Amino acid sequence: MKRHEPARATQGWQRGGILFGCDYNPEQWPESVWNDDVALMVQAGIDIVAINIFGWASIEPRPGEYDFDSLDAIIALLHENGIRVNLGTGTSSPPPWLSTQHPEILPVMADGTTRWPGGRQAWCPSSPVFREHALRLASVVAERYGDHPAVALWHVSNELGCHNALCYCDVSATSFRRWLEARYATIERLNDAWGTSFWSQRYSRWSEILPPRTTVSTVNPGHRLDFERFSSEELLSYYRDELAIVRAASSVPVTTNFMITAHIRTQDYWRWAPEVDLIANDHYVDYRLEHPEAEVSFSADLTRGLADGNPWLLMETSTSAVSWQPYNIAKVPGELARTVASHVARGADGICFFQWRASRQGAEKFHSALLPHAGTDSGIWRETLGVSAMLDQLAPVSGSRVDARAAIMFSWEAWWAVENDTHPSQDVKYMPEAHRAYAALRTAGVTVDFVPPGANLSGYSLVIVPTLYCITDVDAQALSDYVAGGGHVMVTFFSGLADDELRLRMDVTQATPPGAFAELLGAWTEEFFPLNADGTVVLSDGSTGTIWTEIVRVTTATVMTEFADGQLPGQPAATSNVFGEGRAIYVATALDDDSYAELMAGALTEAGVVGHALGRDVEVVSRSNDTDRFVFVINHSDREVSFTGTGTELTTGERVEGTVFVPAGAVRVLRESIH
Structure with a gap:
């Protein structure tokens, strides 16, 4: 069922086993903290660290002036301690100097209002000015670190389209017209596709077409759908521009983090998937949903679909509460292990967290992290160590594929x-x-x-x-x-x-x-x-x-x-x-x-499809390779469940003959020989 072939081998990001990683933002901390952080990363078993995701203002403090001393130092420190780097191009949010000098890069909403800097992603995907500056930065970063032995993965931008996918400015309007002309070739063909004979909407030339800005009545449905298609493609073309720069400077696999969630819909990821060497996803438990644990598995399965069934990477998740939901619910004891196991069961060969150390300042200072505000004498830190140990136990699962009919x-x-x-x-x-x-x-x-x-x-x-x-x-x-x-x-x-x-x-x-x-x-x-x-x-x-x-x-x-x-x-x-x-x-x-x-x-x-139903709150998923089947049973319920099988239970190391008991809230993974 292959729909695309990866552009290059992806083995470079992994050395066997299930990867354990995190984001690190050293620019938020004095250098005196870095050695302690990296020592704790080694203690926690961290394999890979994403850095320079939001580094633009630090490495290019003024136009064309670069300061790589701190980035050089943290990469060297991680490398010396055996931790690989997932290196960001640094382009995800422009620094204040860029939007001050070039306010034309700022995105415009459907009602004509501008969105100002002060948050993140304050840029128009069609802006040639933004692309010029961002691609120049990406080029400098890629040339500097393209051959660095610490770099195991390249991370283009970050969560592209999370906030700025749809821009309605005049620059976007021009790009939209070019996209429409390439799609339809003639204005007559576009009129036919949109049904513009209705409500006297027929266009006589391309210059008459605007993005579907706020109107006094209903917007033409075909017009709106094509704008959503265009917007996804426009961001994809930006990703391709950065991708080309990185590939010219490095042989390391390149990815960007998708957002497979119930509420972000602006990218057609079927179109994006062939362009990344490794499918990576960001996912956070959404407690606004009636069954949040079911949405975790939904997202993981959909991500695996984008990966054509191949192993993929969970680029971001949280140890506990996030900072952007109306009520930021903390995970109860054991929930973290269950959500991690659900992603691994459904094809993830790497689990990474936002972020390493919980921030003291900024919009996400109440977002949980591997190392919380409470430090190492805390429940979250103990669960961090527990997740690391569980991923080590699940190492044999790496490289196997999920079974689904x-x-x-x-x-x-x-x-x-x-x-x-x-x-x-x-x-x-x-x-x-x-x-x-x-x-x-x-x-x-x-x-x-x-x-x-x-x-x-x-x-x-x-x-x-x-x-x-x-x-x-x-x-x-x-x-x-x-x-x-x-x-x-x-x-x-x-x-x-x-x-x-x-x-x-x-x-x-x-x-x-x-x-x-x-x-x-x-x-x-x-x-x-x-x-x-x-x-x-x-x-x-x-x-x-x-x-x-x-x-x-x-x-x-x-x-x-x-x-x-x-x-x-x-x-x-x-x-x-x-x-x-x-x-x-x-x-x-x-x-x-x-x-x-x-x-x-x-x-x-x-x-003729046989399920393994142990109740609505119990997941049963299997992954297989040529020799073994790995049966995951993730018990979200408050009762013990059991299933039959023969083999080795990976989380306990016990030999099983006949029945595996899974306590309430626990995870069990049975390794069975196929032959």
Whole structure:
């Protein structure tokens, strides 16, 4: 299922085992502290340290004047102590002198207001002035350290697009027009793609087009979607510019840190993934969610999908509380080990933390760290040592791949499109429906891969397609071919309605039913009946649904359950259709958790996928290599669970014959011989 080949070998960042690392910001501390910090890093078993992530103002205090004395010293100190360096290019946030001399680099919001310096990422991705200065810095850093033996990984910028992905300034407008002209070639083709005959929006020349700035009414949906595509590509082109500079000076692998979370959606990481040598992700437990531990595993599985199933790096996470949520909840004892184990179980061969020493000043001074404000006589420090020891115990897992026979089709473009304006219900959101599908699979104890539309699905027995509002003809056909060849698929509501230009799929001659999946599903949607915010509907099998109902017209499908009340009693709520050698299920409402889990269990059984269900709060994931299988059981519950197997339990070193007991809140990893 390879979608891309890494640009170069990635082995340089790792020397066997599971990497343990952190960010370090020595510029925040007097040099007298550095020796103590590095000595404690050695004690904690730190393998790699990310530095110079926010170093621009320190290494270029004035335009064209460079001071590398401190950076040279900390790199040398780390190297002398056997700690490798993940070296940042230093370009993630410009220093005050740059925005003072060139305020034109500052980003502009949709309402025309400027975002000022004083935080971070105060720059426009399209600004040639910013690129000139940033690329000059990247070049100087890469030339200075390109051959340094301490450097094991290059870190381009930091969390690109976290705050400044969408800029609506005049410079961005010019870049947007160039991007549109390259995409559509003619203004007539763009007018067709955007449907500009509606509301007298037809353009006669490229210069008339602006970014989708705040309007007095609704913005054209195609216009907005293309701007989101452009914005992702614009930042990607900036990353490529830095990448080229680093690669010209160094043979060390290059990466940048993605942000696979429930709330950041501005980068289409399927497009970005082929450009990095090592997939790296930043992830922090989000306590605003109903099931934060499930989102941890969701993010890890999606990151592994971007890595084509290869091992990846967790570039940032936290030992305990963060500093940017409304309520910054501290991790309870044992939670840190469980979240770390969840990432490793799902493919991470490296775990790194923001940051090494908790800050005394600045916006993140209440953000937790490996070395907390309380010092080494603290619970966090003891858990830091515990995580280090656990990663050492899990060393044999390194290099193995996660076993998965089920997949979720995931699309950033569909995410953007689903949450565009003027849809039947504002409550239809993309990520919650993806999470809902994931939760049902997790309840069944089934590990999930994530794949983009159009992926090779031949290795999967069941594919879930949640709320995939828009899809190309080619990708829709690939899904149909998969099912015709014997695959099983479950499609949920608001899927396949539009093409990639957001043109609704309908045959104006009415010769064929509307929708990309009408033939595949043996059913099609006649009319939508969304529910109110607190509305529910009962189904004939006792299930309940929320958010959505619709009139489903059945052609070749069999009705599995019907709406029993609401506006559509007697109408199909879920259908099943034999298509070629496979089967396709359609779900026309947002089922409650238990009902979704029950429906998913039936689909898994029919597809021949066997889960390892030990309860909704227990993760069971396996990784394998040519000789061994590693079964992770991560018990988030308050009860002991057990599973069967024979081998060595890695966290205790005990030999197991038959049954492994996993205490409440604990992690166990069984190493089994395949042969």
